[in-house]
Amino acid sequence: MSVSHAGPVTEGPAVTTRGLRKTYRTVRGRRVAVHGLDMDVPAGGVHGFLGPNGSGKTTTIRMLLGLVRPDRGDVQIFGTPVPKRLPEVIDRVGAIVESPKFFPTFTGARNLALLAQAIGTPQERVGEVLDEVGLGTRGKDTFRSYSLGMKQRLAIAATLLKSPDLLIFDEPTNGLDPAGIHEIRQTMRRLADQGRTVLVSSHILSEVEQIADTVTIIGRGRVLAQGSVAGLIGGGGESVEVGVSHPGAAARVLRDAGFTVDWRALPQGEDAAEALARADRAEESGLLTVTGAQPAEITRLLAGQGLWVERLVPSRRGLEQIFLELTGDDALPSTLGEQEGAA
Numbered sequence: 001m002s003v004s005h006a007g008p009v010t011e012g013p014a015v016t017t018r019g020l021r022k023t024y025r026t027v028r029g030r031r032v033a034v035h036g037l038d039m040d041v042p043a044g045g046v047h048g049f050l051g052p053n054g055s056g057k058t059t060t061i062r063m064l065l066g067l068v069r070p071d072r073g074d075v076q077i078f079g080t081p082v083p084k085r086l087p088e089v090i091d092r093v094g095a096i097v098e099s100p101k102f103f104p105t106f107t108g109a110r111n112l113a114l115l116a117q118a119i120g121t122p123q124e125r126v127g128e129v130l131d132e133v134g135l136g137t138r139g140k141d142t143f144r145s146y147s148l149g150m151k152q153r154l155a156i157a158a159t160l161l162k163s164p165d166l167l168i169f170d171e172p173t174n175g176l177d178p179a180g181i182h183e184i185r186q187t188m189r190r191l192a193d194q195g196r197t198v199l200v201s202s203h204i205l206s207e208v209e210q211i212a213d214t215v216t217i218i219g220r221g222r223v224l225a226q227g228s229v230a231g232l233i234g235g236g237g238e239s240v241e242v243g244v245s246h247p248g249a250a251a252r253v254l255r256d257a258g259f260t261v262d263w264r265a266l267p268q269g270e271d272a273a274e275a276l277a278r279a280d281r282a283e284e285s286g287l288l289t290v291t292g293a294q295p296a297e298i299t300r301l302l303a304g305q306g307l308w309v310e311r312l313v314p315s316r317r318g319l320e321q322i323f324l325e326l327t328g329d330d331a332l333p334s335t336l337g338e339q340e341g342a343a
């Protein structure tokens with residue numbers, strides 16, 4: 001049985017942050033973890049909060065939940081300013097920030113029953129939430145017999161006891177195997193399809209891309225891109241991997257036709273034009289990434305110049321590629337963040 005959820009009564013976004021900033025004091029000075037973050041999470045659907053390790057996701061989530069005090073900036077949950085008026089909306093929010101503690105020798109159902117009692121939720125909810133996360137038939141098994149994916153689904157079930165409109169999950173698939181990751185993804189998608197808002201953070205952009213409706217991508221505490229997944233991925237057009245003889249000549253032909261061409265095998269420090277000319281002289285084959293052209297067009301253009309295509313693979317641009325395009329090599333995952341005054 002699946003339980004439908006009426007969804008939020010309030011119009012407007014589930015979460016907004018404006019100019020949100022958090023600095024930590026460390027032995028090496030002050031570290032800016034979140035750098036004036038403006039985030040909009042629409043009500044309903046899965047919103048991926050994505051960025052590399054250390055980019056400020058957990059700190060932001062902790063500020064949304066009133067667990068960390070921002071230096072400055074505003075946060076609203078369903079239009080209510082937090083942490084100032086958090087008690088007014090807290091019942092509408094369920095969150096997993098750290099792994100919750102369950103009794104290993106108790107059944108999943110008994111663990112939830114104890115929690116329901118503690119928070120004053122009717123015991124009927126226990127069966128309902130177990131169904132909602134797909135554990136309806138396993139509620140009578142002990143917690144310790146569960147797989148990691150099932151344990152994480154029980155944690156999600158616990159957050160559902162209060163019937164929240166907004167669910168916030170910080171890296172919920174960390175440490176899970178592919179089957180566990182799949183279970184959690186399906187569960188989050190199902191919860192969103194029932195009308196809830198699921199805000200989920202992850203450092204694996206491709207993982208959340210498959211189930212998210214909208215995303216905020218951050219790097220070093222700043223928003224790099226925000227919006228619908230379809231809009232972000234569609235924005236730059238499809239790309240095609242082209243294996244070709246004389247890649248230098250092929251790149252010129254394709255660039256002259258107005259397409260963007262990259263050569264993936266460019267040796268570090270070498271000038272692209274020189275490297276391609278060298279490959280041509282040596283009659284080496286090369287792999288080019290061509291954006292904005294259809295495979296048939298590429299074949300026609302290159303064959304017209306006597307250049308033979310050896311391999312042609314259309315590839316979809318993903319969020320990971322968008323992240324790399326936005327940041328360039330120098331902004332790749334940083335675990336240190338920025339020092340105060342450096343930006």
Ligand SMILES: Nc1ncnc2c1ncn2[C@@H]1O[C@H](COP(=O)(O)OP(=O)(O)OP(=O)(O)O)[C@@H](O)[C@H]1O
Pocket residue numbers: 024025026031032033051052053054055056057058059060203335336337338
């Ligand atoms: N309590 C703290 N004291 C000092 N620095 C901190 C503290 N918590 C986080 N940081 C630093 O703030 C930055 C952002 O960390 P945060 O945990 O928010 O990032 P994250 O994106 O959630 O990373 P991860 O995916 O690794 O959890 C990092 O540079 C981190 O080292």
